[in-house]
Amino acid sequence: MKFLQMTLMSFVLLLASAGAHASSLYQELGEKQGIDDLMATFVLEIAEDERVIEHFENADIDRFHRMISLHVCELVGGPCTYDGANMIEVHTGMGITRTEFNAIVENLIDAMEQHEIPVSAQNQLLDILADFHGEIVGR
């Protein structure tokens, strides 16, 4: 009985800590400034990547940086509101392949490594962004 109570207690605590993740991830990424900086490195990584650069040739890089920073800030529980188009609208007609999506993921990982983001925070951000795979690839 005692064991069951303990197990339940730890389960509740675990759920609570999982619920608290969103805001702590925002902090782990260095809040708004940290996310802006991280996304700047990310955009630079993309710009140097021959595998994906063709999709960004006509892009307004400053706007792209601003919008993706806002979006990430909102997704990780920060006090931001992303008011841009949804991911399906943005990527329709681009024909992003699975290989290109993975290349972008690798660029983000490289950027996070450069900013010395802990593996746990890296994984949480990747997990959140991986959910967009279906909305981005093959549109």
Add this chain to the structure above:
Amino acid sequence: MMINAFAKQVGIGLIAGISLACQTVYADDGKLLATGAVTSIEGSGGGGIVPWATTASYAEEGEWGVTVNANFADVEDFQLGVQSLNFTYDNRVEVSFAQQRLGLNTIGGDLKQDIFGVKVRLAGDLVYGDMPQLSVGLQHKRNQTYGLPAAVGAQDDSGTDFYFSAAKAWLAGPLDRTWVANYTLRATKANQLGLLGFGGDKNDSYDYVSEASLGMFVNRYWLVGVEYRQKPDNLGFAKEYDWRDVFVGWFPTKSVALVVAYVDLKSIAGLPDQTGAYASLQVSF
């Protein structure tokens, strides 16, 4: 003898194929690091002793991949050496060829077999979406040495395993680490992978066995995990036991993967306490 010659020709063909592939195909590595997993002891992409639903190499949609691999296990009375070649296309189809040699240190001599494998991804994805990656495969095995298997009651010198696998990775699982799990259901008549022939005096029909692997990425490059493989028990002369291992995998780049493991193969051919070390090296093109 016919079979032997055939296998040799196929082996030469594969080697010719790979040198060709090396010249014409390169950097087809659209998958994420470590998602090609490694090469199992039967030549199929997977863990160490379990084939996974993943396809070997880093070939994504429309891409070709080639891997070469060597496995070596050294337990109390036996040494298992495996070399394999693996072709993948489209993150969809995997074709493999493996040669196994089991050295019988205590009994003397060795046992050899060739394994031809095919695997097809049916649905789902290892990393993205909710559905696990689902694959079916087969491994056709041909003994190159059949004297000992026949003497201990094996019914056939060749056999085919059929399997279904499901694999899933969680990018931020427990401890905010990336986890990967695989379950494989196999129909088999193979005694000790097939090295002791197929079917036996005790049972000569297909058995369904479960195989599972669970691993956690400590970071992007290091994977630690466990594996379990159920085995059939067809031969009357000695009971066949389930296998298990704990492993550490290292993925420094998409070109190379290295695995070391501690394996517990229980009792083989009546010789008890077959524990020891396992190492595997895989090179991807």
